[in-house]
Amino acid sequence: MTEMQSSDPTFPNGKGEAETPAPPGQILTGKQEHYLKRELIARQVRDEISELNSPTALQRFGAPFRSEFGEVAPVDSELPILRYIFVHHVRNFPFLDKAREKEFWQDKLQVFLESFANKHVSSSEDRLEETKRRKLARKCEKLVELMMVSGVPTASGYEERIQFSEMEVVERGAQDSGLLVNIPEGNAINGWDVNVAAVRTTSVKRTVRYHSHAEFIIRVSRNGKDEHHVGRRYGEFVKLQKRLSTEMPGKHLPPLPRKNKTSSTSWWGSTADDDASSLSSLSTQDTSAIDDRLSVPSSSKSLRRSTSKSSMRSTRSPRASTSDVSRETVLYREEQRLSLRAFLRTVLQNKRIAESKAMEEFLTARPVKLNEEELVDVQRRKDMDAVRIEEQKRFYEIARQRAAELDVYMERFRRDIVESNGLTKLFAEIREKPSIPDLSPQYQKFAEWLRIEVAATLYHLFLAEDNSPELFAQAKRIHGLVPYTLMKNVIRIANPAAVMSGVLDLFMAQPFGSRSLLQRIFSLTLNEGIKDFQRSIDTLAAKVEDTILTQKLKSFAEAEEEVKNEIRAEAVADDVDIIVAILRSELISPELTPEQIGKVFNGYVAWNHAVENVDIEMQQGAQWFAHMKQLLKLYTRQRDKAMMLSIVEEPVTLQLFRDLFTIFYEPLVRVYKSANVYSSITDFAQFADDAIGVIESAQRQDTSADPNQTVQAFIDLCARHEANFYKFIHEVHQHDNGLFQKLMAWIEEILDFLRNGPAGGKMDINALFQGAAGAGQINKDLALTEINQLIKWQEDRKRWHLNKTRQKMAAEGTSGDAIPGVTTFKGSDFGLDEADLEDLTISDEASDASDEDSMDEDKDDPIAVERRRRIKKQDQLRRTAGEPAKPEVTEILKLADPFNIMLRHVLAD
Structure with missing residues (x-):
C-alpha cells in the first residue's frame, strides 16, 4: 500500500498543497473516490435518460408502471436513479399523490408515453437544429447528475472535491453592479463603444413652413479607432429595427422604445453664462413650458420666442443667452436619449447584429462635426450620467448598510430554515399568526430585510437603468388599462370550478363516440400545418425535377427507426452528408441509376464548395443540393405533424389531459375560493397606484436630493402594503386544507435526501474498487491513472472557466451581485456542495454556448443558412478555445456493472 501511494502522482488541490493521501486501509483518496463516483453516476444518468426514448422503458421501470415481464423489484430496475426520483419525488408530489396506480399511471400516462415513443418524432440530427426535447434532456441530465452526486454519499466519509481559494471573484461592492453599463464611454460591446451623447434640433422645410425635429447625437468608437459622431432622428x-428584421428574419429583437418628448430637470452650481449655454439643446422645445420651469421674466420670454422663430431657418439650434436664467437646467428629450442608448446597447449584445451591415451603416454613415454649443450639451449630459451613477451607488450603499444591520438576525433565520423541517415551521407560523407583528422576532426581522430588498429592486427596475423610463411607462399604461373592479366582481361571483368544469365538458365531450371539439381544433391546426408543408414540398420537388430522388427522401422520412439509424451510421462512418447516404443506400427503394448517383455527388461537391467559397460557377449545382436538404427537412417535419395528429386523435390523450387538469386545478381552486382571493385585487391596485406616485416623485427630485430620503420613500412604500401582502399569504395558508403543508413536507424530503442521502445507506467506493482490482476485473494502476487524469481535467477546467469568467466580467464591467443586500443562503445549506454547483455552471455554459435565437431558416437562402451554421460552429469553437479536453477512459468503465448493482441496493428502499 505504501509503495503504491508513493508512486502515485499527486495533484495540487487549487491552494498549492499536495492532495490528501488515502486514509489507512483504503486504496483511493477522498478526491479519487469522489470523482470516480461522479464519473460512473454521470454515465448511468446519461444512459437512463437516453433509454427513456425506448417504448419499453417504463415496463422495465418498476412500480407503478405495469410490465409484461412481471413485477419488477427495485433492485432489478434497469433505471434505478430515475425510479428512485420518481417514487420519492414525483409520485408523492402533493397534487399527484392522489392519482390511482392503474387508472392514471398505467392506463393513461404509460399508454400515452409509450405511444409517443413509438412515433419516433424526429431528433436534432434529422432536423439540423436543436430541438426543445434535446435541450430539455440535456438540462435534466445535468440536474439529475448533480442531485445524485450530492445526495448519495460514500461510506468512507473522506469524500473531497476540488476547491480553489481564488474562485472567489474580487468583490467590488454591490453598489458597483450593473452601473458601469450606463457610463458615457469606455463600455465596448462586440467592438462598438456607443453613447447617445446629446440631443439637438434640426429644421426641415415642408412646402412652406419649417418643422423642427429632435436629432440624437451618437458618439461612436470602434476597435480603438478615433471616435466620431452621427446624428439620427x-x-x-425605427428604420434600423426594420432593416435588422429584414436582414435576419426570425431573429428576436428588443422592442424599440416609444417616442418620449419628456425632458429632465437638473441643478448645476455654474455661472449664468454656463446656464445660458446649456439651453442650446432646448431651443426648439415648447418655449412657454420651458419658461414656466425656468421662471424667465416676460421681457426675456418675448426675446426667446423671436429667437426661436428665427432658428427655424437653420439646421442647428442657435445659442440662447440670458443673464436671468436660474441654475436649473432642462435637458431636452433626456429620457428618450437614455432609452435609445439602452436599445442600442441591448441589440449590440448580439454578435451577429453588431457585425451586420445595417448596424455598421447606422453607426458610421454621414458623420457630423459638433459645434461649440453641442459640445457643451454633450458635457452636460455626461455630467448628468456621472451624477446619476453616483446617486445609484449612494442608494445601493445606503440600502446595503441597512440590510447589513440585520445580518445577525438573518443568520439566525438562515439556521432555522436549514435545520430539519425549517420550511415547515416557517409556513406553520405564517398560517397561525394573522399579522407580521405577531410573528416570532427572527421572522419579523426577515420581513424587514425583505422590505429593503423589494424596495431596492423597485428602484433598480424603474429608476436606475437606461430603459427604466420606458419600463415604467409600460407598467403605468398596463395598470391604467386593467379593469380591477370588474375583475374583482367577476371572480367574487363566479364559481371557477364550475366554470372550468363546464368548459372542459364543452371542449372534451364526444357525442356518439365522435371526436371532441378539442380534438377537432388540434386536428384542424395540425392538418393546416401538414398542407403548408406539402405546398412547400411541391415547390421544391419541381425545382429538383427528379421524382425518384424526392420519393427516396420521403421514404427515408417514413422508414423504420432501425433503417434510419443504419443509414445515419453509414453517413458518419464515411463522413458524407446524410442526403448522400440516403440516396445511395440500398435499404430504401428505388435504386438510383449511375447518372443519378453522379448528379448527387456532383451536387454535394458543389454544395461544399459554394458554402466554403462564394463561387457563382458552382452555384447551380449547390442550389440543387440545397433543395434536396430542404426537402428532407420538410418531409421530416411533415411526418412529425402526422405523428402528433395521430397522438391527438387517440382517446387516451384526451383522458390524460382531463385527469391532469383535474389533479392540478381543483385543489388550487378550493384554496383560492376559501381564501377570498378576490379582495387582494383591490390591494394590488392600491399598491400599484402608490408605487407610481413614489416613482414619479423620485423622478421629479433634483440630483442634489438626499439618497436617504429616496431609500426611505421606497422602503415606506413597501411598509405601507406589506400588511395586505401578508394577509393574502396568511389567508391562503389558513384555508389550504393542508395542501401547502404537504408541499413543504415534499420539499423537506428532497432536502433530507441531499443532506443525508438515501435510507438504503452509502456507497463503499473503496470496497468496490478494491474488490474489482483483487478479482482481476480491472488493472489497478491503469484505473488509478485514469481517475487522476479526470481529477486533473476537472482542475484545469475550473481554472479555465475562472479565467474566462474574469475576462468576461472585466470586458463587460460587471460584478457578481445584481441588487444590494446580503447573501442569505448557500447551496451547502441544502446539501448541495458548492464545487458541484460550480461544475454544473460550467457544463451549462458549455451547452448553452451554441444556443442562438431561432431563425426562420426555411425562408432563407439554404447556402447562406449553411454558411451561418458553420460560422456559428466556428464561433462556438472560439468561445471554448483553450478548454481542456476530457480524457478518454476505458479501464474504470469496467466498474460500471458492479457499481450499478451497488447503486440499485442503495436506492432500493
Whole structure:
C-alpha cells in the first residue's frame, strides 16, 4: 500500500498543497473516490435518460408502471436513479399523490408515453437544429447528475472535491453592479463603444413652413479607432429595427422604445453664462413650458420666442443667452436619449447584429462635426450620467448598510430554515399568526430585510437603468388599462370550478363516440400545418425535377427507426452528408441509376464548395443540393405533424389531459375560493397606484436630493402594503386544507435526501474498487491513472472557466451581485456542495454556448443558412478555445456493472 501511494502522482488541490493521501486501509483518496463516483453516476444518468426514448422503458421501470415481464423489484430496475426520483419525488408530489396506480399511471400516462415513443418524432440530427426535447434532456441530465452526486454519499466519509481559494471573484461592492453599463464611454460591446451623447434640433422645410425635429447625437468608437459622431432622428431608429428584421428574419429583437418628448430637470452650481449655454439643446422645445420651469421674466420670454422663430431657418439650434436664467437646467428629450442608448446597447449584445451591415451603416454613415454649443450639451449630459451613477451607488450603499444591520438576525433565520423541517415551521407560523407583528422576532426581522430588498429592486427596475423610463411607462399604461373592479366582481361571483368544469365538458365531450371539439381544433391546426408543408414540398420537388430522388427522401422520412439509424451510421462512418447516404443506400427503394448517383455527388461537391467559397460557377449545382436538404427537412417535419395528429386523435390523450387538469386545478381552486382571493385585487391596485406616485416623485427630485430620503420613500412604500401582502399569504395558508403543508413536507424530503442521502445507506467506493482490482476485473494502476487524469481535467477546467469568467466580467464591467443586500443562503445549506454547483455552471455554459435565437431558416437562402451554421460552429469553437479536453477512459468503465448493482441496493428502499 505504501509503495503504491508513493508512486502515485499527486495533484495540487487549487491552494498549492499536495492532495490528501488515502486514509489507512483504503486504496483511493477522498478526491479519487469522489470523482470516480461522479464519473460512473454521470454515465448511468446519461444512459437512463437516453433509454427513456425506448417504448419499453417504463415496463422495465418498476412500480407503478405495469410490465409484461412481471413485477419488477427495485433492485432489478434497469433505471434505478430515475425510479428512485420518481417514487420519492414525483409520485408523492402533493397534487399527484392522489392519482390511482392503474387508472392514471398505467392506463393513461404509460399508454400515452409509450405511444409517443413509438412515433419516433424526429431528433436534432434529422432536423439540423436543436430541438426543445434535446435541450430539455440535456438540462435534466445535468440536474439529475448533480442531485445524485450530492445526495448519495460514500461510506468512507473522506469524500473531497476540488476547491480553489481564488474562485472567489474580487468583490467590488454591490453598489458597483450593473452601473458601469450606463457610463458615457469606455463600455465596448462586440467592438462598438456607443453613447447617445446629446440631443439637438434640426429644421426641415415642408412646402412652406419649417418643422423642427429632435436629432440624437451618437458618439461612436470602434476597435480603438478615433471616435466620431452621427446624428439620427427617432424615425431612423425605427428604420434600423426594420432593416435588422429584414436582414435576419426570425431573429428576436428588443422592442424599440416609444417616442418620449419628456425632458429632465437638473441643478448645476455654474455661472449664468454656463446656464445660458446649456439651453442650446432646448431651443426648439415648447418655449412657454420651458419658461414656466425656468421662471424667465416676460421681457426675456418675448426675446426667446423671436429667437426661436428665427432658428427655424437653420439646421442647428442657435445659442440662447440670458443673464436671468436660474441654475436649473432642462435637458431636452433626456429620457428618450437614455432609452435609445439602452436599445442600442441591448441589440449590440448580439454578435451577429453588431457585425451586420445595417448596424455598421447606422453607426458610421454621414458623420457630423459638433459645434461649440453641442459640445457643451454633450458635457452636460455626461455630467448628468456621472451624477446619476453616483446617486445609484449612494442608494445601493445606503440600502446595503441597512440590510447589513440585520445580518445577525438573518443568520439566525438562515439556521432555522436549514435545520430539519425549517420550511415547515416557517409556513406553520405564517398560517397561525394573522399579522407580521405577531410573528416570532427572527421572522419579523426577515420581513424587514425583505422590505429593503423589494424596495431596492423597485428602484433598480424603474429608476436606475437606461430603459427604466420606458419600463415604467409600460407598467403605468398596463395598470391604467386593467379593469380591477370588474375583475374583482367577476371572480367574487363566479364559481371557477364550475366554470372550468363546464368548459372542459364543452371542449372534451364526444357525442356518439365522435371526436371532441378539442380534438377537432388540434386536428384542424395540425392538418393546416401538414398542407403548408406539402405546398412547400411541391415547390421544391419541381425545382429538383427528379421524382425518384424526392420519393427516396420521403421514404427515408417514413422508414423504420432501425433503417434510419443504419443509414445515419453509414453517413458518419464515411463522413458524407446524410442526403448522400440516403440516396445511395440500398435499404430504401428505388435504386438510383449511375447518372443519378453522379448528379448527387456532383451536387454535394458543389454544395461544399459554394458554402466554403462564394463561387457563382458552382452555384447551380449547390442550389440543387440545397433543395434536396430542404426537402428532407420538410418531409421530416411533415411526418412529425402526422405523428402528433395521430397522438391527438387517440382517446387516451384526451383522458390524460382531463385527469391532469383535474389533479392540478381543483385543489388550487378550493384554496383560492376559501381564501377570498378576490379582495387582494383591490390591494394590488392600491399598491400599484402608490408605487407610481413614489416613482414619479423620485423622478421629479433634483440630483442634489438626499439618497436617504429616496431609500426611505421606497422602503415606506413597501411598509405601507406589506400588511395586505401578508394577509393574502396568511389567508391562503389558513384555508389550504393542508395542501401547502404537504408541499413543504415534499420539499423537506428532497432536502433530507441531499443532506443525508438515501435510507438504503452509502456507497463503499473503496470496497468496490478494491474488490474489482483483487478479482482481476480491472488493472489497478491503469484505473488509478485514469481517475487522476479526470481529477486533473476537472482542475484545469475550473481554472479555465475562472479565467474566462474574469475576462468576461472585466470586458463587460460587471460584478457578481445584481441588487444590494446580503447573501442569505448557500447551496451547502441544502446539501448541495458548492464545487458541484460550480461544475454544473460550467457544463451549462458549455451547452448553452451554441444556443442562438431561432431563425426562420426555411425562408432563407439554404447556402447562406449553411454558411451561418458553420460560422456559428466556428464561433462556438472560439468561445471554448483553450478548454481542456476530457480524457478518454476505458479501464474504470469496467466498474460500471458492479457499481450499478451497488447503486440499485442503495436506492432500493
